[in-house]
Amino acid sequence: MNSSVVALAFISVIVFTGSFIGFYAGSRRKIDLEQWIVGDRGFGMLLVWLLMAGEVYTTFTFLGASGWAYSKGAPVLYILGYQPLMYVVSFFILPQVWEIGRKYRLQTQADFFHVRYNSKYLAAFVALIGVIFIIPYLQVQLTGLGMIVEIASYGAIHRTPAMVISFLIVAAFVLTSGIRGVAWVSVVKDLLLLFSAVFVGIAVPYIYFGGIGPLFAALVRAKPAHLVMPGATTNLGHSWYVSTVLLVSVGFYMWPQFFGASFSAKSSDTLRRNAVVMPFYSITMPLMFFVGLAATLVLPGLPNGDLSMLAMVRKTFPAWFLGMIGGAGALTAMVPAGVMILTAATLFAKNMCRPILWPGMTDQQVAKLAKSTVLAITVAALCSAIYSSTTLVSLLLMGYGGVGQFFPGVVLGLYSKWATMRGVFAGIVVGICVFVPLVLTKHDPMMGLNAGFVALCCNLAVVVAVSLLMPGERGGFHDHPRASIGA
């Protein structure tokens, strides 16, 4: 049997086993909108940990990190910087968001803006921006998945059919089981990912260099500049590192899907304890760096750095092992993609269509519309993945610049009484209007600073200025029958 068949067989077995667990998890429950998107708010610490780890550690972890270690060098350390810090930020935000969520029966991030700022238009706008910036993140997952299948099949299967098939599977388990299905697929995925990352991250340096120490000794001799910032780049220096780490660590839980995942927890204490232990999981990241760094010496000149991890595995290990890594990688793309699709569909139906277009919709109709949107969003992401080419990290950083603009509205919404709807609205508009042109005209980084961070600073200044100069409705949270599910 030739090696591409063996590798593909392994990938398929892993993907189908994982998906079966996803279908099974939700098959014995009645799924209404509440169960579908927040799992009836009944997830304990273990399931929340699995869901969050499952969502957080995406294809990007798997391919993007080793890709940047390979092509850029030390700037990849920003990942090790933001990961522990985003949990520090979450410690002060998620438990509070959860409390509000329980009190007002919130299901989405836009619901939060609705009850805090008392405006369905702000909520719909936040939902729209969220959906727009989820698409590049979905595209990261899709592109990664396509690469995995292409490499594992030794080029026999083109990435487009692979992306189409696996995303139809994702849409199917999202439709049947909702968030609970996704959380249980994470169990399989996390075990495989942990095992593969630890094994490959230790074995590759050992096989080629005799250990991690000797790998770095060889790198220090051959390419010392690769190991300190700005590495192989000219513009990713210390100010870029600080601004990017700040943007990503505050922006991370502003992703609508991560923000929303907190609603599925059983208690706010679950989220606090979860934040304490999560940084340990990041230990897989340096192992991915080691593989990428080893590849700079063993396989120089790859056309795309994102391929370095898979290319190293293919060069080093037998086909069945490549298949196992490929399967883990495929699930790693599918699990977070499931949550993204679920979140985007709910935002679209619940926070954009119902309040603005058809105020008379019942909850059943919203749920039905959300489920039909699942397919539309899947197709949109597929199209953008098939027709675009850019590296995984740049796609992801683009998303952060967008969703990071929600941060002032969330933090000031939780901890201040003076932030107003007009202020937050204007802030997000300014943030996006600064960020998008900077990225499109290739001015990221700008004067050594991450463009998203520059936009976030402008955003914050506008929120504060508008809120204080044009005082409007102030104060706390408002109960809205349309935002809560009781309507």
Next chain:
Amino acid sequence: MRKPSIGAFLLALVPFVAICFSVSLWDRIDPMVLGLPFNFFWLIAWLFLTPLCLWGAYRLEATRAADPHREDGGTP
């Protein structure tokens, strides 16, 4: 919303200083520790030290929430 205590906030600031703002102090190769360049070693070490700081913050918040005599009512 109940604001976090000053103590918890200061504990949370420690990893931000160590990991983010002090980058020009630790972003170098020497001295190599455990075979790793100093910047890699430093950041990996903080994967273990950050939970320690957060655990301290958690203890502070938990005792505060359990104290019924506080004006702001402890647990919301």
